[in-house]
Amino acid sequence: MTGAPQWQDAVARGLDAAIADYRRDNPGSARYRETAADVLPGGGTRSSYHFAPFPLVLACGSGDRVSDVDGRTRLDLNANFGVSVHGHGFAPIVEAVRAQSERGFCFAAPNPLEAELARRICERVPSIELLRFTSSGTEAVMAALSVARAFTGRRRVAKLHGGYHGSSDFGTANGPGSAPDLGSNSARAAAVPADILPLSVDEPDRLVASLREAADDLAAVVVEPVQGAAGLIQVPPELLARIRSVTQELGILLIFDEVMMFRMHRGGVQSMLGLRPDLTVLGKLIGGGLPVGAFGGRADIMGLFDPFREGAIRLAGTYNGNPMTMAAGIACLDALEEADFTRMDHLAQALAGAGNAVLARRVVPASIVAAGGFFCLHALPRPARSHAQLLQQDQALHRLLHLGLINEGVLVTPTGMGVVSTRTGPAEVDEFGAALERVLARYLRPAQA
Ligand SMILES: Cc1ncc(COP(=O)(O)O)c(C=O)c1O
Structure with missing residues (x-):
């Protein structure tokens, strides 16, 4: 996928499709936003969990999974911005x-x-x-x-x-x-x-x-x-x-x-x-x-x-x-000792490696960095090394990847950050790679000739 205008068109189309799917799949969250907006500005109480078209409303969590108000369960790599280091219900x-x-x-x-x-x-x-x-x-x-x-x-x-x-x-x-x-x-x-x-x-x-x-x-x-x-x-x-x-x-x-x-x-x-x-x-x-x-x-x-x-x-x-x-x-x-940190570091590196392999195979100008059990998606061909560089991100692509991952069953933060927990294992690393693969196949198909 090369050529800037065609690429931007493809990303814009993909983002529209991801938003449409997200709206269709999450009617309970959409309804909640509308009714909660009567008493909470915009329907929420925490700016950092907000994203358009509306945030996913979660009902419960268990281990490394969370379920939304429509009853769909996803892999939770957001973990309340890293808080839930042992997953939910530890x-x-x-x-x-x-x-x-x-x-x-x-x-x-x-x-x-x-x-x-x-x-x-x-x-x-x-x-x-x-x-x-x-x-x-x-x-x-x-x-x-x-x-x-x-x-x-x-x-x-x-x-x-x-x-x-x-x-x-x-x-x-x-x-x-x-x-x-x-x-x-x-x-x-x-x-x-x-x-x-x-x-x-x-x-x-x-x-x-x-x-x-x-x-x-x-x-x-x-x-x-x-x-x-x-x-x-x-x-x-x-x-x-x-x-x-x-x-x-x-x-x-x-x-x-x-x-x-x-x-x-x-x-x-x-x-x-x-x-x-x-x-x-x-x-x-x-x-x-x-x-x-x-x-x-x-x-x-x-x-x-x-x-x-x-x-x-x-x-x-x-x-x-x-x-x-x-x-x-x-x-x-x-319940958090030296070996747990080492293990989480390795798992996050593996997860970033799996994601980067998928992105490279499909020639998508984005990359995933990892450190100390964290990872983060940058919608840039090479990872940003400073905040000023990060501000150059392709915002539409970033949104597409974030929403696409939710549609494919994986939660990361709206800033594209995620964490592994002590509950995470190699199966979840594979699950992330496969979900990202499906996101790209579903939303970034080259335009039909
Ligand atoms: C580095 C840093 N400092 C301070 C805060 C504020 O913490 P709290 O949200 O508990 O007020 C945060 C929250 O994300 C943070 O990441």
């Missing part, structure tokens, strides 16, 4: 949550499970000496910024273009995660408040110079070392090492946002890179599927929250460290 988590629910959902008091989960995280991530829980990754990022400002006495915070840091004004400024559908087009994203210093990874020397120029009033640099929402883009390790050394020299705190990518390795991305940030933000899988966030790091910084200290920073939160989440998180981490 017995140890279900049992831990059930047992805790009989003891009480939540209390306005410390509960022993808080320290149990915290201990597990500190043991896995040596840079985290003390930590605090929140109810979401967004809140954890915001609290990390507060403590960074309090500790340094400085006001501004730098962030890298392409990193997504939650749905706060800080998290979305500078083109949030700026993947399509994640809010890059939101009005909020257009304005970068003066206390945020946006940095581009495409110009490392400029980036370091900006840090030096701003140092006097720069409290922290927040980095998502592997940018998940932005298409699984690895910030170059040599740049991360430079940022670490220059921040250390200038007294700027380095904060790693590993909310999503903590899933890549037992000790997080930082242990893969051999870097030690001052603070780390976590979320998603550490709550075993229940709402969670956490941030932690150097004891001299986190100690500012110690209420026994004069002038301690107050950080309240009705659900911080709630026992249901703590119980689920403990059960989740206890």
